[in-house]
Amino acid sequence: STQSTGAPPVRKVIIHPVVLFNIVDSFERRNDNCKRVIGTLMGRYDKGVIYVTESFAVPHQETDEEVSMGMDYAMRISEMQKKVNTNMYTVGWYSSGIQINDYSSLIHSFYKVQFPSPVHLTLDTALKEQKMKINTHITLPIGVKNGTEGCIFTPVPHEIKGSEADQVCLKFFQGLKGTRKTPNFNDPEQIVHSCDDMMAQINVILGYVKQVSAGEIPMDKEVGRQLMEVVQSIPNLESDTITNMLNSHMQDLLAVEYLTYLTRQQLAIGARINQIL
């Protein structure tokens, strides 16, 4: 099967982290006789970049002789997803395990019908090389025109990117380190952590500046300019103005806190009176 020359070029794939979690979860839920799972990737394509934002598993069977997959299932579920989120369409497929074989090209040709340049994502759940490698490929036609033609899976650079909220979640999950924990609002702890981080960063910068001024490392104009910007960004105000500003801000906060306390007590009193009367 050849790729039509009108297929849009794909230079990069940006994967949303939720897709990887989905793949791991569907792998864990596979039937006992399956060695790998496949599924559809959904997202959108924009100027040479494929954004993969959602995925779902597709039932399939694979033996040494033949392979079959639920094509109707895949179409049905992708239509349903499109109804709820109109911006998404099928952009490729995934499979667990890094192996790419003949069956892969068969399945790939099915997806080519739905999107002219589908991306194939593999996630190594067998953990060869002690790592869970993620690879993205697209197919390009090779061979002699009007002779033997075929297609080859070529790797495409990928990037895993989420929004700020996703990064917060991921950071929290990584902090779990295998235990169970409740997400809670612990601002003082966070501030302490941030302070420690900042101290470490300042130490690094200080070390660098000392080395440059001692002549051990050649200076870098760009770094120097940025350091200058950082130092100059501290507002140059008189200490009186600063104290006044901070005091008034503090007073605002205290007044608000007092008001909320008052409101809460009022409500509680009202509720108690209701019980008694």
Next chain:
Amino acid sequence: MATNQQQQPTEDMDSIQCVEVTSQVIMKITRNCQDELDKQLDPHVSGVLLGLINENKRVLEVTHCFPLMNSDTDESMEINREHMLEMERSLRSVNIDYQQVGFYQSTYLNTHCDRNFLDSVFDYLEEMNEAIAIIYDPLKTKLGHLSLRAFKLSSAAFNLYKAEKDFTAEMLRDNLVTYENLFQEIPVVVKNSSLTNVLLCELGHVQDTTSYFTLPTSSYLEKSMQLLLGGLDEINQDLLKINKYQKSVYKKQTDMMKYIQDRKEENDRMIREGLKPLPEEDVNELFKDPAPVGRLESLLSANRITSHCDMIEEHVKSGIGKLYLADSFMS
């Protein structure tokens, strides 16, 4: 609350103690809310939670979720219903738990607690005894604190709502339902499988770009105060209504007494003049009872106001600390 527990000890022991959520579900909820947040500031994002109940550990495990459309119109509610049925059928073929254990909803500064929310929680609880509602706060998560809380109606409130759709003060008193124990919060715990942990390690060190050093902004406080004032306004109006109701009840009583008095005098005068006394009429027929004021809205308002107060308090506490930090830094 203490007496409540004494009345129904067995139910509290059987009910679930905590909700376990996998990181996959959290990521899906986050992405769903994020997509909608890009389009408008206050989206009503909701979806269905799927999972199972672990009887032995008294834990509700949430393993999967999918989003629903914004159900403002009838046709979108119809689409949602079909969607749920389709998903249930399809998920079975890929071994995903298909039992609905609740729903999730996004909130904007804790304003989610209204009549619709109560109705949804009630509907899900009717179908399944342990259904929960997960509230996700996207703004707070963006500020750096993953905010996911699970709520359900307390058993007393559930029974009361089942019997009557709008409460009066007497019903509330009899069933010991106040705005504090209307909803019961259940702790949420995040649990991952080993393979997910490997994936997390693979994703490498996530650069947390949120700055925890931002001083408390006045816009956040302003908005919270505005919402607080709005809630207080609502409660004030409810109070006026209640006052009016009580006045009309009192007025009815005095009118009744006056009528009976007049009638008696009339009859006495008739008897003195030798005429037949007027027939006794049923006093209650003449003076109808004024309609009692529903207390449900004020309960919900009180609940909302308390959560706003909590929010402001947290914000202010951390804000004061940061101000002291800034002070020591600047001087």
